[in-house]
Amino acid sequence: MAEQSKRERIILFGVIPVLSAIIGSIATVIFTRAAGSGKVDDAVVEILRNQSYSAADKAKLLTLANADSDHFWSLLSSMMTFVTVAGMILAWALADWIRKR
Structure with a gap:
């Protein structure tokens, strides 16, 4: 079994996790806005504040x-x-x- 090069270790253990975290956070923001959860949150607050219900x-x-x-969702x-x-x-x-290389 061949030893991984320094470049391969940097990509596998550094670049890929960081890119995954960044893409995940961006996707979360996009999907949250697409779902309109901000509007739902405002509606929930208004419902809870209204004492006449x-x-x-x-x-x-x-x-x-x-x-x-x-x-x-x-x-x-x-x-x-x-x-x-x-x-x-x-x-x-x-x-x-990569392991086979």
């Missing part, structure tokens, strides 16, 4: 406020599961290819 009314309104974003969860599995397969193949 009863507890039952508040519960119904909170359910309605969150209902629209639930579909988006379930779709996102399914997509991320697929991307994670595909990424793990690619990482495994890349590690095997």
Whole structure:
């Protein structure tokens, strides 16, 4: 088994984790804004602040406020599961290819 070069170690243990963290944080911001969670948060705060609603009314309104974003997050969860599995397969193949070199 061949020893990894310094360049390969830097890429595998330095560049790839840093890029993954940066891309993950950017994707989180983009998906959060696409889901409109800021609007949902504002609606939830307004519902909770309004004293004229009863507890039952508040519960119904909170359910309605969150209902629209639930579909988006379930779709996102399914997509991320697929991307994670595909990424793990690619990482495994890349590690095997580097090990053989």
